Amino acid sequence: MMAKGKYTRKEAGIKAYSEVTGEELPPRVTVAEIREYSNALPEDQRKRCHELSLHYMSLGRPEYLEHYSNR
Numbered sequence: 001m002m003a004k005g006k007y008t009r010k011e012a013g014i015k016a017y018s019e020v021t022g023e024e025l026p027p028r029v030t031v032a033e034i035r036e037y038s039n040a041l042p043e044d045q046r047k048r049c050h051e052l053s054l055h056y057m058s059l060g061r062p063e064y065l066e067h068y069s070n071r
Contacts, residue, residue, distance in 0.1 A: 005060030009053075010034065016052035020045050 007015065013034035014025050021041070025034065038049045058064040 005057060005064065007056045007059060009057060012053045012056035013038070013049075015056055016049045019052055020049045 010029075010031050013031060014027075014029065017034060017038060018024055025037065029037075038046055038053075041049060054064075
């Protein structure tokens with residue numbers, strides 16, 4: 001199990017979505033709902049949202065991106 005980083009998956013998703021779209025998601029949104037919102041975006045925004053989410057998840061967890069790429 002990886003050590004906790006700066007952001008949880010949910011926090012990273014909310015922050016990434018907000019940065020890409022300028023829209024704030026409700027705090028009670030689930031990770032699955034964030035994924036649905038992100039998947040509904042145009043392809044370039046969807047990719048950017050995914051990249052930012054991975055970036056935020058990796059903060060405080062230097063091994064996160066390596067672990068994620070080995071999946």
